Amino acid sequence: MMYLLLSSSLFFFALIIVFWLHNQAWLEILTPPVLPPTSGPFVSIIVPARNEESNIRRCVEALLDQDYPNFEIIILDDRSTDGTSAILKELSNRNQRLIVLPGLELPAGWAGKPHALYQSAEVARGDWLLFIDADTFLTENALSASLASAKKTGADLYTVMTEQITGSFWEKTVMPLVMTALSVGFSPKRVNDPTTKDAIANGQFILIKRSVYDAIGGHKKLHNLIVEDKAISEQVKWSGYRLIVADGRGVARTRMYTTFPQMWEGWTKNIYLGLSDRPGLMLLGVFGAFLALMAAVALPLWPLLGLAWLLNGGGQASLAVVVQALLIWGTILFFRARVARQMGISIWYALTTPLGAGVFAAMMATSAWKVLSGKGVTWKGRRYDPKVIR
Numbered sequence: 001m002m003y004l005l006l007s008s009s010l011f012f013f014a015l016i017i018v019f020w021l022h023n024q025a026w027l028e029i030l031t032p033p034v035l036p037p038t039s040g041p042f043v044s045i046i047v048p049a050r051n052e053e054s055n056i057r058r059c060v061e062a063l064l065d066q067d068y069p070n071f072e073i074i075i076l077d078d079r080s081t082d083g084t085s086a087i088l089k090e091l092s093n094r095n096q097r098l099i100v101l102p103g104l105e106l107p108a109g110w111a112g113k114p115h116a117l118y119q120s121a122e123v124a125r126g127d128w129l130l131f132i133d134a135d136t137f138l139t140e141n142a143l144s145a146s147l148a149s150a151k152k153t154g155a156d157l158y159t160v161m162t163e164q165i166t167g168s169f170w171e172k173t174v175m176p177l178v179m180t181a182l183s184v185g186f187s188p189k190r191v192n193d194p195t196t197k198d199a200i201a202n203g204q205f206i207l208i209k210r211s212v213y214d215a216i217g218g219h220k221k222l223h224n225l226i227v228e229d230k231a232i233s234e235q236v237k238w239s240g241y242r243l244i245v246a247d248g249r250g251v252a253r254t255r256m257y258t259t260f261p262q263m264w265e266g267w268t269k270n271i272y273l274g275l276s277d278r279p280g281l282m283l284l285g286v287f288g289a290f291l292a293l294m295a296a297v298a299l300p301l302w303p304l305l306g307l308a309w310l311l312n313g314g315g316q317a318s319l320a321v322v323v324q325a326l327l328i329w330g331t332i333l334f335f336r337a338r339v340a341r342q343m344g345i346s347i348w349y350a351l352t353t354p355l356g357a358g359v360f361a362a363m364m365a366t367s368a369w370k371v372l373s374g375k376g377v378t379w380k381g382r383r384y385d386p387k388v389i390r
Helices: 002-021 056-064 084-094 111-121 144-154 168-184 210-215 228-238 260-275 279-311 315-344 345-374
Strands: 042-051 071-079 098-102 129-133 136-138 157-161 207-208 245-246 253-254 377-379 382-384
Touching: 002 157, 002 279, 002 315, 042 056, 042 111, 042 144, 056 071, 056 084, 056 315, 071 084, 071 111, 084 098, 084 245, 098 111, 129 144, 129 210, 144 157, 144 207, 144 245, 144 279, 157 228, 168 260, 168 315, 207 210, 207 228, 228 245, 279 315, 279 345, 315 345
Parallel strands: 042 071, 042 129, 071 098, 157 245
Antiparallel strands: 129 207, 136 253, 157 207, 377 382
């Protein structure tokens, strides 16, 4: 009976958690396609590029193809050591709309991306600034649609969650779990509510009024923040301006990481910096790591232990344990298959949930340890001291 009571308690707890995790409010505001306008405010599209030879051509060519009539493109070549500079030189020679700036040496106390964006914004002429990551690829209508939606919602800063391109096994195993975790940690419904302090932005796509950008101090004020997208969203919202986070899966696609080491470095950095100044979120993160670890260990063992007990004469009690374990498995697989389908991934990747949960738990634990121990982070070949850069 003790084993049955333990299994039953775990069953009801797991059922509640699974339904809670997969039923958070998520991306209620859309970015629908629109007819391209014949005129509109001048927009400066800004892309920081540091060693982006695998992405920069596709990114820039998509920007040059925008159907919006009034924009410029500024690429900040942030002291790249690969083929990025040569590709940008070739592209700029073929199109006068493209401005390529050489990045200055990183000053002490600055993080790399804020410095690149600051340099670009200094020469930008737009009434709106659109910050795009080099691994993000826009559809032809993206700028037109985003400006129209920003106007409709009254946004001063309009950011979208892009469609995630996943190519490798590890991307398809881990990224869906990360996306679910983000929907829990940063509810778009609360972010879009002007009466709350919740704020988040996706640095892959941030559209902001130039007047608002200047009023909050721009990236100069955020000079030592690696997670500058979250920081700028907070400055905008906490200063009384309108922040909107929307579904951008119809206008932009992003390939964040292509290898497991890249994904590990990127997400442990993001989670670490996202938790370091939010004690409440850090506790939620530790709880999330515990749940992920439980999923990684308990999900495979639960039905196997129940089956072993049944085969050794456990009777109806052991049969009940097996049924409970299979019901939980079925519920989890249903929800994870739904998430996978939404991300354009085969539903069979739902079966990798325990493995992905184990990796996610390790990333959460590593990030929490970095917070507690005061360790720094490495990003894009630069080492950041947590006492100076955060």
